Amino acid sequence: MERLPLSANERGRPRGLDYPWKRDQALSASWSLALRLITPLTFIAIWQLLCSSGALGATPSPWQVLGALWSLATKPDPYLHATLWSHLGASLFRVIGGFFIALLVGVGLGLLMGWYPLVYHSLHPLVEMIRPVPPFAWVVLAILWFKIGNAPAIFIVFLGAVFPMIINTVSGVEAVDRVLCEAAATLGANSRQILWKVVIPSALPQIITGLRVGLGVAWMSLIAAEMVGVGGRGLGLIIDISKSTWKLDYSVAAMVVIGLIGFFLDFLMRRAERALLRWR
Template identity: 40%
Template sequence: MTTGVSMTAGVTPKPRPAGLLARAFGKLRRLALMTVLLCIWEYVSLRVLDSTSRTLLPPPTLIFTAAWELISSGELFRHARDSLKRELVAFVWASISIPIGIAMGWFRIVDEQLDAIMEMLRPIPPLAWIPLSILWFGIGDEQNQFIIFLGIFFPILLNTINGVKGIEPNLIRAARCLGASEFQILWRIVVKAALPQIVTGIRIGLGVGWMALVAAELVGANSGLGFLINDARTVLRTDYIIVGMASIGFIGLLLDQIIRQLGRRLLPWSRGMDR
């Protein structure tokens, strides 16, 4: 037996071990331009702009102070929590798109009936629903969740359908000739094989939903990060606006990383699939 050959694949040769200091320096070097830009920003804001314009572009040091204020008072946390809660509730509702997508990908009749409806609704941006949704739900959580729901729903749906339709036909055949029933094929083969793509859909969906969330909160909420930055605008707190924007970006990135890591942890085999 020549097993044992080719088992070392995947072990990439490590680059020559550099000293700790050299590595830290390498990391720091990437931040050089950013540091320079921040310094220029600070200088321009403090020395070049007059006090009126400075209100519109506060220096980084003041922004950090504002960030500390918002964090220590718990205000930032409260808004972030409200936003995340809306995103989560909307996601729970939107995950109905997974069974719908599987049904559309697998059963022709379901696809035939639903495809036209979905294709009609899909191109409408979630934000275009804001006016109607305010009339339907008023201002508050439900309206926000509805907009986010729309943002999350379609990416998951489309990816699930693609995942199901893209299954290697021989996998289905293999399962058939090993004695699997139609139900077992659907449950044990189709759903499993589509999982990596479903996870991709969830990642994209949460991203789109997060964008929609901020927009929805801008116009129809009394809390949340979108509300925070819009509210800060009315009192000309540009520093709060910028802190809010940065938080929105940071949390969006964090969400994406969490799903990515979860996917890797739960589907260790999937790297073998996305060739």
């Protein structure tokens, strides 16, 4: 599949079925790259201007944040005496751990709920009630159930990540064309074959969307997750502690690192998505 960056029919849509009213929005590769650079740079420029003008109070400027990033990356921080890389490693472990458990549970439950009305009707109210509870609210319960350290932290990340995966998988399965299933059944496929050969492949784009959203929420849950007493390592801890000591440039530097890593992981997921959906 050839890449047409930013074009409307980039992925997940049948080839040959183009949208004529969107065709003029397709951009050349160099244009799309330029746009991708211009918006973040404009954002940084406005941020710097607002800081220089004093309109944002004690907000650190991009320049100060860059300096904080450099000092965090090259020498141990003044609070926990560890470098950015070990904080990043500790947080990455919690996010990836929570994400993979959420993937197993979320996609599994989502398939069952989408496929069996019995499961859907039994679990749907519970899922919808737990889903809106913010990860932060679980902190104390997580300690009671999993003590302190990585286990409760991973649990909180899991709680954040699992619901987008369930919801997207369910609606992916619901959107499967019943005609395809009936056709497969007519050809003699049993329900297991229909699930694996028809349902999962057709629901895959939406499942992957669920995984991408889930990964983002996993990162968003990180500060709450690292409030459970995780010892001395973690980007969430850096944000929290440097806020207390009013080193806001360190806080924002850690926020920037989370943003960049999140962006990079999403990029990897989109790559994986393209590889998985090549058959389309």
